[in-house]
Amino acid sequence: xxxxxxxxxxxxxxxxxxxxxxxxxxxxxxxxxxxxxxxxxxxxxxxxxxxxxxxxxxxxxxxxxxxxxxxxxxxxxxxxxxxxxxxxxxxxxxxxxxxxxxxxxxxxxxxxxxxxxxxxxxxxxxxxxxxxxxxxxxxxxxxxxxxxxxxxxxxxxxxxxxxxxxxxxxxxxxxxxxxxxxxxxxxxxxxxxxxxxxxxxxxxxxxxxxxxxxxxxxxxxxxxxxxxxxxxxxxxxxxxxxxxxxxxxxxxxxxxxxxxxxxxxxxxxxxxxxxxxxxxxx
Numbered sequence: 001x002x003x004x005x006x007x008x009x010x011x012x013x014x015x016x017x018x019x020x021x022x023x024x025x026x027x028x029x030x031x032x033x034x035x036x037x038x039x040x041x042x043x044x045x046x047x048x049x050x051x052x053x054x055x056x057x058x059x060x061x062x063x064x065x066x067x068x069x070x071x072x073x074x075x076x077x078x079x080x081x082x083x084x085x086x087x088x089x090x091x092x093x094x095x096x097x098x099x100x101x102x103x104x105x106x107x108x109x110x111x112x113x114x115x116x117x118x119x120x121x122x123x124x125x126x127x128x129x130x131x132x133x134x135x136x137x138x139x140x141x142x143x144x145x146x147x148x149x150x151x152x153x154x155x156x157x158x159x160x161x162x163x164x165x166x167x168x169x170x171x172x173x174x175x176x177x178x179x180x181x182x183x184x185x186x187x188x189x190x191x192x193x194x195x196x197x198x199x200x201x202x203x204x205x206x207x208x209x210x211x212x213x214x215x216x217x218x219x220x221x222x223x224x225x226x227x228x229x230x231x232x233x234x235x236x237x238x239x240x241x242x243x244x245x246x247x248x249x250x251x252x253x254x255x256x257x258x259x260x261x262x263x264x265x266x267x268x269x270x271x272x273x274x275x276x277x278x279x280x281x282x
Contacts, residue, residue: 055068063187126173143156172196227267
C-alpha cells in the first residue's frame with residue numbers, strides 16, 4: 001500500500017476520533033487546586049480567603065496567619081473513587097472501570113511570635129497542588145468511500161480507532177509564608193512558593209483500515225502506536241495577601257504573582273505496522 005494512501009486514511013480517521021458522539025468515556029482526572037486545602041476552607045470556596053484563620057491559611061491567604069495565637073500543625077489528606085462506564089463498539093457490551101486514589105494533600109507548621117506587641121506568624125507548608133491520575137479508553141468507528149482514501153475503486157472502507165491513555169504524578173508546592181498584624185484590623189502576608197512536578201503520560205493508540213465488500217471486512221492496514229512521556233517542572237512564584245477585619249465582616253484579597261520555571265520533556269514511543277499480506281514493520 002502506498003504511503004499516500006496511508007496518510008489519507010489516517011487523516012480521515014483523526015476527525016472521527018474527535019467526534020463527541022463516537023468517543024467513549026475517558027477518565028483522566030486533573031484535580032487542579034492551587035487555591036487551598038482542607039475540608040473547611042474548600043467547603044467555603046473562595047470565601048475562605050476572607051477568613052483564613054486556621055493552619056491551612058497559607059494555602060488560601062497568607063495574611064490570615066497573623067490571626068494564629070498558638071503553634072498549629074495542619075495535616076490534610078484526600079481520597080477519590082472514580083467510576084466510568086462505556087459501551088464497547090464491537091459488542092455493545094457495557095464496561096465499568098473504577099479506581100481508588102488516596103494521597104496526602106497538605107501539611108503545615110505555623111509558629112506565632114510577638115513583635116512589638118503585634119503578632120507575626122511564620123509557616124512552613126507542603127501542598128499537593130495538582131494531582132494527575134487516571135486512565136481510560138476512547139474508541140471510534142467511521143465508514144468512508146474508497147475514493148475518499150484515494151483508491152480508484154468502488155466500495156467503502158471502515159476506519160477504526162482506539163486510544164488507551166493513562167497518567168500519573170503531581171505538582172507539589174513547598175512554601176515559606178508569613179503573616180503580620182500591621183494594625184488591629186489590617187493583616188498582611190506573603191508566601192514564597194517552590195513548585196516541583198513530575199508526571200508521566202503513557203498509553204497505546206490502535207488504528208485500523210478495513211475494506212467493506214459483500215458483507216465481509218478485509219483488513220488493509222493496522223497501526224499500533226505505543227507512547228510514553230516523562231515530564232518535570234521546577235519553578236518559583238510569590239503569593240501576597242491582605243485581610244481587613246471588622247466586627248461583622250472581613251475582607252480578604254490575594255495576588256498570585258506570575259510563575260517562572262523550567263520544564264523538561266522526555267518522550268519515547270514505538271509504532272508497529274501490519275499491512276495485508278506483509279510481515280509486521282516496527
